[in-house]
Amino acid sequence: MAFGVLIIGDEILSGKRQDKHLAKAIELLRQRGLALAWAHYLGDDRRLIVETLFRTFATSDIVFSFGGIGATPDDHTRQAAAEAGGVQLALHPEAKAEIEARFGAEAYPKRILMGEFPVGARIIPNPYNRVPGFSYGDHHFLPGFPEMAWPMMEWVLDQRYAHLHSTSRERDEAIIVREAGESQLIDLMQDIVQRYPTLKLFSLPHIGAEGRHIELGVRGDAAVVETAMGEIRAGVTRLGFPWKDREALP
Numbered sequence: 001m002a003f004g005v006l007i008i009g010d011e012i013l014s015g016k017r018q019d020k021h022l023a024k025a026i027e028l029l030r031q032r033g034l035a036l037a038w039a040h041y042l043g044d045d046r047r048l049i050v051e052t053l054f055r056t057f058a059t060s061d062i063v064f065s066f067g068g069i070g071a072t073p074d075d076h077t078r079q080a081a082a083e084a085g086g087v088q089l090a091l092h093p094e095a096k097a098e099i100e101a102r103f104g105a106e107a108y109p110k111r112i113l114m115g116e117f118p119v120g121a122r123i124i125p126n127p128y129n130r131v132p133g134f135s136y137g138d139h140h141f142l143p144g145f146p147e148m149a150w151p152m153m154e155w156v157l158d159q160r161y162a163h164l165h166s167t168s169r170e171r172d173e174a175i176i177v178r179e180a181g182e183s184q185l186i187d188l189m190q191d192i193v194q195r196y197p198t199l200k201l202f203s204l205p206h207i208g209a210e211g212r213h214i215e216l217g218v219r220g221d222a223a224v225v226e227t228a229m230g231e232i233r234a235g236v237t238r239l240g241f242p243w244k245d246r247e248a249l250p
Contacts, residue, residue: 001061001062006038013041033170069146098132178213
C-alpha cells in the first residue's frame with residue numbers, strides 16, 4: 001500500500017494561497033515511519049476530480065484528499081467522490097448528528113449539506129468545529145483548512161493504520177561529490193541500487209556559488225543506510241573524485 005495526497009483548490013493553482021498540506025503530510029507520515037509515494041494538485045474542476053478519483057480508487061493506495069468538501073458552489077469533492085465510486089450522495093446519520101450538535105437550528109438549510117457523503121462512507125471526526133470529513137474505502141477526504149485537516153489526518157493514521165506504523169529508524173544520508181558528472185557515477189549507483197533494494201538512492205546535481213557538485217546518497221533504515229554509504233564513499237574515492245559528508249537528515 002502506497003500513500004498519496006490530493007490537494008484540491010483553484011486558490012492553490014492561482015497562487016492566492018500557498019499550499020502547506022504537502023509538507024505537513026510528509027511530516028505526519030514520517031513520524032510514523034511511513035513515506036509519501038505521490039502527490040497531485042487539482043483545481044476545482046469536477047470532471048478532473050472525478051477522473052482522478054476513478055483512477056486512484058482502482059488502486060490499493062491510501063489517499064488523503066485536502067479541500068473541496070464544503071457546501072459552496074465551488075466545492076466539488078464530495079460529489080466527485082460519489083460519482084467516481086458509482087454511488088449516490090446521502091446525508092450520513094453520524095455527520096448529521098455532529099453538525100446539528102454544533103450549529104443547532106442554524107444547521108439548516110445549508111450547513112447540513114456538508115454531511116452528505118457517498119453512500120458507504122465513514123466519518124472522520126473534526127475536533128475543531130465538529131463538521132466531519134469522510135473516508136470512502138482507503139481514501140480520506142479532509143477540509144482545506146490546516147487547523148482542521150491535520151489533526152484529522154493524524155486521527156486516521158493512528159486509528160485506522162496503526163498496524164502499518166514502523167518502529168524502524170529512517171535516515172537520509174549523503175555526500176557532496178565534486179568534479180564529477182552524474183554519468184561518471186552511474187555504474188556505482190546501479191551497483192548500490194542492486195545491492196540495497198530496500199533503500200531509496202538519490203543523485204541531485206547542484207549549481208551554486210561554490211560551483212557544480214552532486215549530492216549523492218540514500219534514504220531508508222538507518223543501519224542499512226550506514227553500510228551503503230560506506231560503500232558509496234569508498235566507490236567515489238576509487239573513482240578519484242573529492243567528496244565531503246553532508247549533514248544527515250531525519
